[in-house]
Amino acid sequence: MRNRLRAMAAAAALCALLAGCSDPGAGGGTAASAPATWPEQTARLDGVNLTIWASQNSTTVGEKVVADFEAATGASVDVETIPDPYEQGVQTRVATGDTPDLAFWQPTSSMLTAIGARNVLQPLDGAPWLERTDPAIRDITGLLDGTRYAALITSPAVEGVYYNKEVLAAAGITTLPRTFDELVAAARTLKAAGVTPFFEMGGDRWATQWWVQVQLADAARDGLWERVSSGQEKFTDPTILGAVERYKALIDEGLFNADIATAALEDQAAALLAGQAGMVVQVNSFFSQLQALTGTPELDQKIGFFPIAPSGNIGTFIPDQSNALVAFRTGDAAREAAARQLMSFWLGQGYPAFLADRQTVSLQPGVPDPDGVPTALRDVHAALPTSVGSMQALAVANPDLYIYLADMIQGTTTPQQVASQTQAQFDQLARAQGVPGF
Template identity: 25%
Template sequence: MAMGKRAAVVLVGLTVMLSACSQGNGNNGNNSSETTNAGATPAATQSTDKKPVTLKVLVASDWLKEKKWQMIFDDYEQQTGNKLDIQSAPVNSYKDLVNTRLATQDAPDLLFYWSQAGAISQLQPEKNLLDLSNEEFVSRINPAVSKYFLKSNDKLYGIPVTGLSVGGVLYNKKVFSDLGIEIPTTYEEFLAACEKIKAAGITPIYEAGKEGWPLQIFSFDAMANVINKQPDLMDKLNARQVTYDQVPEFVDVLQRQSDLQKSGYVNKDLFSATYDMSLEQVATGKSAMIFQADWAVSPLLEKYPDAQIGMFPLPADGDSYAAISDPNGLYVLKNSKNVDAAKDFLNFFSSQDELTKYFNEVKSIPTWTGLSVDLNPGTSDMNTYVESGKAVPFFNALSVIDIGDYQSILQQLYGGQLSAEGVAKSLQSNIDKGAKAAGIAGF
């Protein structure tokens, strides 16, 4: 059987936590166990004595492409008689649209949005969002998620509507096997693997520099290991007790990224390379590795079903930790005329039947507990780290404010316009501007 068609089964339990301390390697959840009846899907949430309503839903159009929410939308409309008016805009203009809609009192009933505390704070949650802290479904959110995301000032305002994505190194198993390369566990071993791959005439790492955003994954992954060793680092950065250019470990991460290019380990067509090209390169073995999150696995396998791929955390100088991305969240607008129906939709979305169907379709690590889910290769590799507590969020997800156009700064790193320290200073400048505009103390 082709490696791309193998699957693992994961049961996400109430004990799953992402902590800053190592708990040793756990299993990858291959043993299925019974699920509970909590959150079972009701036959209908719209009672017969109520007239059907139409809920306005605002969502970034880019998110609709692969999230597979449509099957939940269809189930909801069929079972309740209510309608969903889906309104969308491209993700690069989505924040501006949301802010405009809130400012003009033209807010939707339901809002799909980011889940970082910094992003939520920009929505003025006390004024605009419904506090969900005491709702029943909150107890079923994976504690790893509710610990870090969907919250502002310790109040929970949303539910997770995507899986837990894990960053790392996506690699071609056949290339590694043919060259006799073991999965590296230290950064020195990682560089040695790159050198061996390069000597064989294969591009070690393919970076999608044209689109920019994939260039961020390396530092997101590497900083997980830094934050693990310095769990109060983000608190200090968020209070501006220290700046990014004053964190030598962060500057070193950027220098390592730059050195990969200088050593000839990165594709020469970096600035014309796209995300789709990177998936093709690693799937076909033209390149051995890409820095990505496991959200890339499903689209890769859909196009290249026989690809032999796996994942491992970016190796560190010591115990390697995985980095997790924030899930998308779903929020109820506080001043909605249909606030009860909007809450009912959250109950429907979070029901066990709907969540089980959804997560077995997207094959990502569930952000809810008590679900039996088949995972893709790569994702199942990384879930070992999540289950054992050896994972922390991307550093941008822990920032008090949006980090701004970080990807363009990294393009300048690869282009030679900025040094590693220059990138760190530019990132800090982005944060300073955003924090001052938002009135955050200390900036």
């Protein structure tokens, strides 16, 4: 019942977004006919107050660049943390007309649609940082129907395997797995050596879906999510259901931590770093937890990364909310311009200091990576160009697969129920968007 209520609330919020606003692309709304202007990065903004919405794991992402922007312009910028589940909280508030000036937001087409981008977000076409952005990454996400609504600030997340080098070496694993089957074989070797092979954060729930999605990478490359989006294939059909069933089978085999149902993100990072587990399937934001625990020398010594799929070392990219910013149409022209100015500063004059503060990879060839970026993060970024899109990147809707999988881990649902619940919510969301066939 809780899951059905969550799905109904999400669909209702989406309907309000889609029905309650006119579509600027259709000739209505508040969109200006001329392209937006981009103020000079450090133009004075005394007396201007901006608000940024952030999730619990992105609240501190902009601390350095925001402070630098305030000092350079005189603006005041407040970062407001929206409690998890972040996406649902933001959608509900936006549907009631409550909007910030900027927000961290997943820049995929499904999530831009979910927030009603055409109606509530400022288009970012012609932004000054675009020509400086790596062409291989510039258009990988952030676009909806050809209009840019999101600005990438960090490398889009890639689903793959973070592993403890010392743990694998001690168990005699000297060659990294090259397929999903080899990954499972390595896990069994670790278990035989008395080590917890995989660590999962079932208590925090949101990472559970990565285990299903990496198994679907080959199918995604072959058009899986396009078929799901057109109703030709369902979550209850063998491909997706089979991935859920195998995830459950690996759990039942005892290849995961004993506290899988209650463990949190912090537990996962601590366990991998301490060598209490050999591997985790995660995305880039997980690495921030590791960086909070130790510095680059220890991370380079202990932590590695490789992408994985059934057929080989193929990543699955899933830009998340910590990777991108969106700017809202607030109706206040001065604040809207100031929001664009902050974006321009973030990816312009303030970008090198931002990268150094976050110890992360540069998206601009003209701006070198800062000293001390961990090797694993560079490997994640290197996997991006050959990665395939996730459900969030390629499907028309983004149901709460992770919630249903977490319920399965808790023992309250079966794989078949997970697939049925996810399909039912997908149908709801697709109908709310007016997708043909639903």
